[in-house]
Amino acid sequence: MSSAFLGFPTPPPRAPYATGHLRGDQSFPEAAHTALDDTQQRRNLGKATATIRGKRDQVADELPDWEELRSAGSALKADVLARLPELLERFEREVTERGGVVHWARDADEANEIVTRLVADKDSDEVLKVKSMATQEIGLNEHLGSAGISPVETDLAELIVQLGADRPSHILVPAIHRNRAEIRDIFLREMPGVDPNLDDDPVRLAEEARKYLRSKFMSTRVAISGANFGVADTGTLSVVESEGNGRMCLTMPETLITVMGIEKLVPSFTDLEVFLQLLPRSSTGERMNPYTSMWTGVTEGDGPEEFHLVLLDNGRSATLADGVGREALQCIRCSACLNVCPVYERTGGKAYGSTYPGPIGAVLTPQLAGMHESRDDPNASLPYASSLCGACYDVCPVKIDIPSLLVELRHQHVEQSRYTAEAAMMRASSLAMSSAKRFTKAQRASRLGRVLGGADGRISALPPPLNAWTSARDLPAPPKRTFREWWDSEDGREAVRAARREAERGES
Amino acid sequence: MRVALFATCLGDTLFPEAVKATAVLLTRLGQEVVFPPGQTCCGQMHVNTGYQADALPLVRNYTADFADESIDAVVAPSGSCVGSIRHQHEIVAERYGDRSLRERVERAGAKTYELSEFLVDVLGVTDVGARFPHRVTYHPTCHSLRMLRVGDKPLRLLEQVREIDLVELPRAEECCGFGGTFALKNSETSTAMLSDKMRAVTTTGAEFCSAGDSSCLMHIGGGLSRLRTGTGTVHLAEILASTEQRFRSEEEVSA
Ligand code: SF4
Numbered sequence: 001m002s003s004a005f006l007g008f009p010t011p012p013p014r015a016p017y018a019t020g021h022l023r024g025d026q027s028f029p030e031a032a033h034t035a036l037d038d039t040q041q042r043r044n045l046g047k048a049t050a051t052i053r054g055k056r057d058q059v060a061d062e063l064p065d066w067e068e069l070r071s072a073g074s075a076l077k078a079d080v081l082a083r084l085p086e087l088l089e090r091f092e093r094e095v096t097e098r099g100g101v102v103h104w105a106r107d108a109d110e111a112n113e114i115v116t117r118l119v120a121d122k123d124s125d126e127v128l129k130v131k132s133m134a135t136q137e138i139g140l141n142e143h144l145g146s147a148g149i150s151p152v153e154t155d156l157a158e159l160i161v162q163l164g165a166d167r168p169s170h171i172l173v174p175a176i177h178r179n180r181a182e183i184r185d186i187f188l189r190e191m192p193g194v195d196p197n198l199d200d201d202p203v204r205l206a207e208e209a210r211k212y213l214r215s216k217f218m219s220t221r222v223a224i225s226g227a228n229f230g231v232a233d234t235g236t237l238s239v240v241e242s243e244g245n246g247r248m249c250l251t252m253p254e255t256l257i258t259v260m261g262i263e264k265l266v267p268s269f270t271d272l273e274v275f276l277q278l279l280p281r282s283s284t285g286e287r288m289n290p291y292t293s294m295w296t297g298v299t300e301g302d303g304p305e306e307f308h309l310v311l312l313d314n315g316r317s318a319t320l321a322d323g324v325g326r327e328a329l330q331c332i333r334c335s336a337c338l339n340v341c342p343v344y345e346r347t348g349g350k351a352y353g354s355t356y357p358g359p360i361g362a363v364l365t366p367q368l369a370g371m372h373e374s375r376d377d378p379n380a381s382l383p384y385a386s387s388l389c390g391a392c393y394d395v396c397p398v399k400i401d402i403p404s405l406l407v408e409l410r411h412q413h414v415e416q417s418r419y420t421a422e423a424a425m426m427r428a429s430s431l432a433m434s435s436a437k438r439f440t441k442a443q444r445a446s447r448l449g450r451v452l453g454g455a456d457g458r459i460s461a462l463p464p465p466l467n468a469w470t471s472a473r474d475l476p477a478p479p480k481r482t483f484r485e486w487w488d489s490e491d492g493r494e495a496v497r498a499a500r501r502e503a504e505r506g507e508s
Numbered sequence: 509m510r511v512a513l514f515a516t517c518l519g520d521t522l523f524p525e526a527v528k529a530t531a532v533l534l535t536r537l538g539q540e541v542v543f544p545p546g547q548t549c550c551g552q553m554h555v556n557t558g559y560q561a562d563a564l565p566l567v568r569n570y571t572a573d574f575a576d577e578s579i580d581a582v583v584a585p586s587g588s589c590v591g592s593i594r595h596q597h598e599i600v601a602e603r604y605g606d607r608s609l610r611e612r613v614e615r616a617g618a619k620t621y622e623l624s625e626f627l628v629d630v631l632g633v634t635d636v637g638a639r640f641p642h643r644v645t646y647h648p649t650c651h652s653l654r655m656l657r658v659g660d661k662p663l664r665l666l667e668q669v670r671e672i673d674l675v676e677l678p679r680a681e682e683c684c685g686f687g688g689t690f691a692l693k694n695s696e697t698s699t700a701m702l703s704d705k706m707r708a709v710t711t712t713g714a715e716f717c718s719a720g721d722s723s724c725l726m727h728i729g730g731g732l733s734r735l736r737t738g739t740g741t742v743h744l745a746e747i748l749a750s751t752e753q754r755f756r757s758e759e760e761v762s763a
Pocket residue numbers: 282330331332333334335336337338360392395396397398399400
């Protein structure tokens with residue numbers, strides 16, 4: 001290295017501990033315990049994820065170049081991450097030249113303050129919200145609320161969650177854990193001016209929501225959106241959605257504020273071609289999403305008069321600094337990994353305690369917000385919330401190797417939390433298995449376990465921590481002889497001789 | 509070919525029948541089977557739980573036995589251990605090892621095969637002359653499926669078995685919920701996944717659920733046994749090694 005040493009390097013900051021939704025207050029196993037007991041939610045989730053999985057498989061299979069598209073998407077995103085500073089500066093320049101105002105927010109607190117100030121400057125006490133993961137990540141709605149500003153979610157599912165004073169359970173379908181009867185009850189209880197005879201027909205439910213939102217679109221002057229993509233070359237922003245409510249927010253109000261994570265860039269406009277194929281097929285199982293909105297700066301007499309872009313770090317630079325873990329920043333939030341995840345399917349999204357649930361959440365959340373901010377940080381349990389089955393890797397449209405990232409984060413966790421009982425056990429077992437001599441000794445000792453087996457040779461109760469196994473599963477008692485003992489015995493030699501004779505007979 | 513058997517720590521200690529079957533089967537198919545006695549464990553549990561430093565001695569030990577040039581191939585009756593050897597040993601060696609370890613890891617990894625891969629890809633056989641007159645359903649196991657991409661090789665082998673009644677497992681490709689220490693750390697979620705797998709197995713009416721991994725079978729079998737379902741588990745290798753003189757030994761029956 002040729003550059004001069006300028007003092008201690010400052011690690012980039014993680015997302016703040018107390019602000020936003022990047023940390024639950026329970027560890028994953030604790031939160032999962034509650035979720036697993038919720039039979040209604042289990043059924044809702046099982047049904048919804050199975051349906052969407054089937055649709056995704058069908059439309060992905062349709063494209064003969066699907067694998068090439070995935071490779072292209074992955075390579076594009078890797079390139080963006082490799083030269084992020086340069087692309088961001090380019091992007092800022094382009095947005096500014098086209099009449100937008102760019103704000104940089106180091107973390108959730110800064111972003112919340114910037115947005116709230118911008119809204120207050122407009123003397124507005126109500127803002128429209130386009131469904132956005134970034135604003136949810138930083139807890140913008142809560143912050144606006146504390147400043148006396150009411151945010152109105154306009155995405156139908158997001159609205160259901162908001163009215164139900166609930167937390168979202170899925171990136172794409174935040175109310176996936178609710179069925180229509182529950183939604184009807186929420187509307188009747190919380191939606192002003194709703195028809196008291198409302199039934200649970202989805203068409204009727206959508207109609208009531210539309211009526212409610214229409215009145216908001218007509219009267220609200222400020223809207224806040226996220227962004228699916230920012231195009232560095234042209235300063236263009238894009239939101240893709242299914243209902244068209246987002247488009248209303250992007251065009252009707254006088255002021256538009258977009259909060260975008262700094263990793264959401266693509267280099268050029270033509271790159272959108274790749275992602276606009278990958279995203280809808282992976283997320284909703286549609287060939288194309290119904291509404292793709294794009295805007296570049298401001299245009300007199302058309303759309304918002306003022307456009308502000310808040311570029312959000314909130315732990316992204318820290319994630320980028322991790323040579324292995326940074327791959328998680330390639331995510332385009334399609335939610336395909338959630339829909340195939342057998343763990344997510346059983347526990348739902350809330351068990352992850354974060355805006356980002358499921359497999360991607362398990363690798364992204366601990367990186368953005370850290371996992372050692374306190375003793376027993378709930379985020380430290382997230383990398384373990386996976387059986388490493390690998391289904392997520394197979395569907396990810398940008399080929400994020402989530403299982404390997406999980407293993408890497410587990411390694412990082414262990415490196416930072418030495419001297420636990422588990423670490424002692426792992427060390428001991430490593431030692432016992434580092435040579436055959438010690439291993440065979442340990443095997444002989446384990447055979448004492450035979451006494452735990454009943455007459456039928458199964459073990460049904462073990463002491464902690466192995467009782468976590470026997471709570472639901474038997475374990476066979478160790479057999480009388482290990483394989484290597486058999487191999488070295490006369491029986492073993494005779495079995496091999498007999499097999500060899502058979503081989504010779506077969507050949508002759 | 510000189511084929512070294514990798515018994516795996518679990519196979520050697522708890523499920524020797526699957527390893528015996530592998531040894532006998534490969535010998536019967538004309539291979540010279542050896543068992544390097546220095547072998548122990550691939551270190552998968554350590555890597556997957558985050559203890560890569562503790563996996564290092566095990567990676568060293570594995571390569572000490574199996575990188576040897578006198579060995580043409582290594583075969584293990586375990587998709588997940590082979591997956592770990594091929595994909596995770598490199599990570600560990602890269603992080604902690606020297607150049608010579610990295611080379612040995614590469615050499616050993618490149619010739620280590622899961623049983624069905626070895627039979628179909630290397631030996632080019634699908635009919636191993638087995639007979640297994642039972643109703644069987646097959647669980648493909650995640651690591652065989654997604655880390656090794658064995659595809660339908662196990663099924664192609666099973667389809668050739670005489671008198672077998674092979675029935676399709678609903679939602680076969682879904683994880684059984686084992687996941688190594690996941691089964692302990694998230695035992696409730698693991699159990700929920702297991703319940704669905706067991707339901708799928710029992711709806712097939714199979715006498716046995718088979719797989720290429722003793723670890724997954726320990727999980728599924730442990731659940732089936734706890735619920736007294738009357739459905740058993742059997743390793744793929746045991747089916748393939750079964751012949752007219754039924755292979756499974758008296759020892760196993762009397763255990
Ligand atoms: S990690 Fe991949 S599959 Fe999961 S949400 Fe992100 S892009 Fe989609």
